[in-house]
Amino acid sequence: MAQTLDAPTPPATPPTHEAVDHGPRPRSKDGNVRTPKWLYAVMTVGLFFVVLPFVWMVISSFKPEAEVMSIPPTWWPETITTSNYSTLFSKLDFPTYFANSAIVAGAVALGNVIFCSMLGYALAKLDFPGKKVVFGLVLGTLMVPGVVTFIPLFVLTTNIGLANSLPGMILPFLAGPFGVFLMRQYVLTIPDELIQAARVDGAGELRIFFSVVLPLCGPAVATLGVLTFLTSWNNFLWPLVIATSEDKFTLPVALALYSVGQNATKYGLLLAGSVVVVLPVLAVFLVLQRRIMQGIAMTGIK
Structure with missing residues (x-):
């Protein structure tokens, strides 16, 4: 007599945790989450x-x-x-110091926008030997503290005859690794089809960069320009070392030398000068704040 085999009992499946619906989130009248x-x-x-x-x-x-x-x-x-402000504008050569700071900060910001954008475009959209090595060097430079390269940079600037000059304050900072990384990340978001279409139309790489890529990098350019302008405007140590005459002083250097004495510090004058130094940067940020926030969000810097 044949024996019937019972079908094997399937193993018990662990209970699944289903998502609990907590109901719709509260929203405002325009449909946005409150x-x-x-x-x-x-x-x-x-x-x-x-x-x-x-x-x-x-x-x-x-x-x-x-x-x-x-x-x-x-x-x-x-x-x-208002004696602090009257002293600042009358007894000190304020127009000269302000002009020096504006020239240095503006030139550094413009140089970073142009050169960092060029290198960022090359690293993002062009193929050339050693591309990954160059990008690795850029990332490695981000990890090197500025004080490590300060003395070699000072010796090099002095040897080429740029000490006590505005070009000596500008040239070493015309391009930085942070700007290259920022622009590369943003240029990666530009569709390759736009660049290919420009090449089909016969445009060279410089024409593509200035006519196609750079106009599309508005948020990143605004972010890089404001950040470099702010850093250069507030830079104290490098102008202090390079500038040896009063007509080459920038605002931070002049305020420190004239308000901080050997016996006492003129805090009122220092506070008035700090207000004047902050105002241009604040004005630039307020004008470009929307593009700055968009550039930070789209490049992954956040």
Whole structure:
């Protein structure tokens, strides 16, 4: 008599964890997801602590020197004075220092925009021997602190006769690894079909770069220009070492030398000068803030 074999019992499958539907997220009238109110409160508190030192700097620049140094400090000036600003604009050669800073920062920003964009385009869209090696060197340079190359850069600048000159402050910083990396990441987002179409029409690489690629890199160019302008505008150590005469001083160097003495520091003058130094950078950022945020978001720097 044949024996019937029972079918094997399938192994028990572990229970699956299905996604729990918490319901639709709250949305505003225009259809966007509504941000929690507590998040606005946290950001407001953070903004307060960020802005507070700048507000105190502006207010204290209108205080007399004795009130700036008073303990406990006063928030609102008991005696409002503009003597710090009058000293800054009358006794110091302010137009010369401001012009030097503007020339150096503007030239450095323009040079980075042009040269870093060119190298970023080459690393992103062109094929040439050693391309990966060059990009690896760029990334490696990002990891080298600036103080390591400071002395060799100073010796090289002095040997070619650029000491105590504006070109000596500009030339070493006309291109930087951060700018090359930023522009390469952005140029990678440009479709290859646009470049191929320009080549089919007979355009050379320089024509393609200036007529096709660079106009499409507006957000990245604005980001790079503002960041390099800000860095060069606030640069203190390199202009201090290179410039040996007063007519070549930049604003940070002049403020430090004239407000910080051997016996005492003129904090009122220093605060007034800091306000003047911050205003151009703040104005540039406010004008280009939308393109800067777009460039940071699209290049992956965040």
